[in-house]
Amino acid sequence: DTAVSxxxxxxxxxxxxDKSIKCEQNLGHDTMYWYKQDSKKFLKIMFSYNNxxxxxxxxxxxRFSPKSPDKAHLNLHINSLELGDxxxxxxxxxxxxxxxxxxGPGTRLLVL
Amino acid sequence: xxxxxxSPEALRLQExxxxxxxxxxxxxxxxxxxxxxxxxxxxxxxxxxxxxAGEEKEKERLKATLTKKESFLHITAPKPEDSxxxxxxxxxxxxxxxxxxxxxxxxx
Numbered sequence: 001d002t003a004v005s006x007x008x009x010x011x012x013x014x015x016x017x018d019k020s021i022k023c024e025q026n027l028g029h030d031t032m033y034w035y036k037q038d039s040k041k042f043l044k045i046m047f048s049y050n051n052x053x054x055x056x057x058x059x060x061x062x063r064f065s066p067k068s069p070d071k072a073h074l075n076l077h078i079n080s081l082e083l084g085d086x087x088x089x090x091x092x093x094x095x096x097x098x099x100x101x102x103x104g105p106g107t108r109l110l111v112l
Numbered sequence: 113x114x115x116x117x118x119s120p121e122a123l124r125l126q127e128x129x130x131x132x133x134x135x136x137x138x139x140x141x142x143x144x145x146x147x148x149x150x151x152x153x154x155x156x157x158x159x160x161x162x163x164x165a166g167e168e169k170e171k172e173r174l175k176a177t178l179t180k181k182e183s184f185l186h187i188t189a190p191k192p193e194d195s196x197x198x199x200x201x202x203x204x205x206x207x208x209x210x211x212x213x214x215x216x217x218x219x220x
Binding site: 041048098 | 161
């Protein structure tokens with residue numbers, strides 16, 4: 001059973017396109033996150049949702065919009081993709097804020 | 113601003129050669145210090161959480177320790193399958209702040 005799953009695993013697209021990444025967790029956790037891992041492997045928080053409410057919104061361009069339809073899902077929509085958006089995006093979940101987080105397998109986004 | 117610094121950036125060991133990875137942190141209201149392992153092309157895999165200075169946790173060849181300013185991940189008699197990037201993270205009021213990781217390569 002996959003605890004935190006993401007789709008798609010790979011995403012190759014052209015500059016200017018709009019794309020979405022989906023995340024689902026079956027751990028019953030209340031809090032979900034999106035991270036960006038750049039080419040230097042640095043993992044940085046983008047957004048955090050607790051019980052479907054946004055609690056963290058780091059300095060991320062407005063082109064990125066998270067949506068949480070329910071506690072088990074947190075999707076990431078990206079408008080007008082730019083070259084610099086190329087990275088690996090990880091979803092994670094935890095029981096509460098600041099507690100142990102469990103990560104998905106990542107979505108590798110390449111913008112051409 | 114919360115900060116987590118890991119050293120060294122990369123470490124190459126011979127199989128059986130024990131060593132330690134360092135994580136120094138400045139995190140407001142630290143709720144826990146976390147260690148993760150990340151294999152190439154995969155998401156970080158949870159290893160340990162340490163909550164207070166003096167605490168130690170062990171798992172197979174790994175032992176994590178915590179002081180008020182640092183955490184260490186000791187690797188005893190490593191094997192090639194221990195090769196991975198090890199990430200340290202400080203849990204603050206709102207989320208985890210990650211270090212840049214230590215890339216460990218264990219040669220047979």
